[in-house]
Amino acid sequence: MTTVPTKRDYSLLGRDAQAAVASGLAAAEWYHTEIPRKQMKELMKREDGPAIRDTAIWLGSMVLFGGLGIWFWGSWFAVPLFLAYGVLYGSASDSRWHECGHGTAFKTMWMNDAVYQIACFMIMRNPVTWRWSHTRHHTDTVIVGRDPEIAVMRPPDLLRLVLNFFGIIDVWHAVIDVVRNAFGVISAAEKTFIPEMERPKAILVARIWLAIYVAATGLSIYLGSILPLMLIGLPRLYGAWHHVLTGLLQHGGLADNVIDHRLNSRTVHMNPVSRFIYWNMNYHVEHHMFPMVPYHALPKLHAMIRHDLPAANPSILDGYREMIPAFIRQLRNEDYFLRRELPPTAKPYREEFHSEPVAAE
Amino acid sequence: MSSNWVEVCAADDIDEEDVIRFDHDGRTFAVYRSPDDEYFATDGLCTHEHIHLADGLVMDDIIECPKHNGRFNYKTGQAKGAPVCVNLRTYPVKVEAGSVFIAIS
Ligand code: FES
Numbered sequence: 001m002t003t004v005p006t007k008r009d010y011s012l013l014g015r016d017a018q019a020a021v022a023s024g025l026a027a028a029e030w031y032h033t034e035i036p037r038k039q040m041k042e043l044m045k046r047e048d049g050p051a052i053r054d055t056a057i058w059l060g061s062m063v064l065f066g067g068l069g070i071w072f073w074g075s076w077f078a079v080p081l082f083l084a085y086g087v088l089y090g091s092a093s094d095s096r097w098h099e100c101g102h103g104t105a106f107k108t109m110w111m112n113d114a115v116y117q118i119a120c121f122m123i124m125r126n127p128v129t130w131r132w133s134h135t136r137h138h139t140d141t142v143i144v145g146r147d148p149e150i151a152v153m154r155p156p157d158l159l160r161l162v163l164n165f166f167g168i169i170d171v172w173h174a175v176i177d178v179v180r181n182a183f184g185v186i187s188a189a190e191k192t193f194i195p196e197m198e199r200p201k202a203i204l205v206a207r208i209w210l211a212i213y214v215a216a217t218g219l220s221i222y223l224g225s226i227l228p229l230m231l232i233g234l235p236r237l238y239g240a241w242h243h244v245l246t247g248l249l250q251h252g253g254l255a256d257n258v259i260d261h262r263l264n265s266r267t268v269h270m271n272p273v274s275r276f277i278y279w280n281m282n283y284h285v286e287h288h289m290f291p292m293v294p295y296h297a298l299p300k301l302h303a304m305i306r307h308d309l310p311a312a313n314p315s316i317l318d319g320y321r322e323m324i325p326a327f328i329r330q331l332r333n334e335d336y337f338l339r340r341e342l343p344p345t346a347k348p349y350r351e352e353f354h355s356e357p358v359a360a361e
Numbered sequence: 362m363s364s365n366w367v368e369v370c371a372a373d374d375i376d377e378e379d380v381i382r383f384d385h386d387g388r389t390f391a392v393y394r395s396p397d398d399e400y401f402a403t404d405g406l407c408t409h410e411h412i413h414l415a416d417g418l419v420m421d422d423i424i425e426c427p428k429h430n431g432r433f434n435y436k437t438g439q440a441k442g443a444p445v446c447v448n449l450r451t452y453p454v455k456v457e458a459g460s461v462f463i464a465i466s
Contacts, residue, residue: 027410041379044418103430107420128443135429135444139410195446292418292427 005334008144008256010153012189017145020257026146027139031260031350032289033308043293043301046107050296051099054276055115058096062088066231073227082230086239087277090167093122094243095279095295101131104294105279121209123243124174124236126181128202132193141288142256142264148193152252154334156327161248167240174236178213181206246270246278249319253326255337260349261288263340267302267312268319285309308347310340366455366462372400375461380424380435382415385465390452391415392461393435395422400454401435402463408433408440408447 009016020026062085069081096119099105100112120127133148140146163169186199194202219228255263265285275282283298293301313319322338329336369383375394382405383390389405391414407414412428424435431445438449453464
């Protein structure tokens, strides 16, 4: 007898959303590695120092590369300068949005909030909408119909993935969302995770952003030069590749509808430059298991719990070597996924929840 | 509404600037010791989702929920912003003869 692959319905209002609630997969209790309270408190401890240093390097480099880019505008020297500026704008903003949204990057709350707003603008994610969507992503990580942030659905849309390395699909949707929100419309899907009292804030932000983009576009037209848009807006396209490169590895090709982050998230060792841009989110299993541990303490957390986790991928390349073939197999069979093997020192998976019809051997 | 004092633990069982979970009569509470050595108590579960606050982080007068980092003032119960919108219920606390008691109504 051949098994027919299960069609997934990713709509937040659809069949799988209802099924996840009915089966108890939604808002379930997730697996955690046990860590003594004393050590956990040490790991959770907040500091301002590391994030102030990193933010100064981040924004300072943007001023430097952007300034030199303007100076050399019109010559080939401007190309590498804008490539660097673009990655800092269109990729580093992704991890800053994320960490500051959790409120863990800085100890001082207003610093988290300020960097969160700046990063949200750059990555074109409404700070209100995305705070709530990310909350859901943590409650129901890769639960079909519940998680609004599943980057690669099954079967994978490979064209969409490639286009998103240049931000094309994401920005298209972001522009639609900004304009829609600016006109006061909150979509039915957004209403499933943004509480009513928060919606006016989302609309206000969209109006401010729209005004900024209209001003930058107007200035470009007035000057007869694309330069203002090379500094504001367009870097979200030409600098997006690094956050997509690292972000796809977070959950790509792994299990869905499970309640153990060791099965649906991936930790990957990366070079220091990528880790700076990505703010240590390469320790992704660790982040999902313990979201209150700040980015700068994740390497320590990793060392402490690695005995209970599947082996980390040694490099970005290694991650792609396992993920791309899995995407290709999922084109034919949506039920296929990569099963993360645990070391003998780890607590086993709860098989009653986590066995699926087709997994990698 | 009448309330009765229930013994939670020895005062030293809670570290300074920390929290413990206390279950009683089918209910769960979080009992805190502030950095200036005062004791407080709130409902044990976050008002956002059913997560035990005792696994979270105490910073000054704030308890941060371990699931989505929602923050409450544990002295007043006030929710400090998204994703927590509903205040926590607080309970009177006293320390007598080296033990912590909370008044459960
Ligand atoms: S469960 Fe506490 S903030 Fe979400």
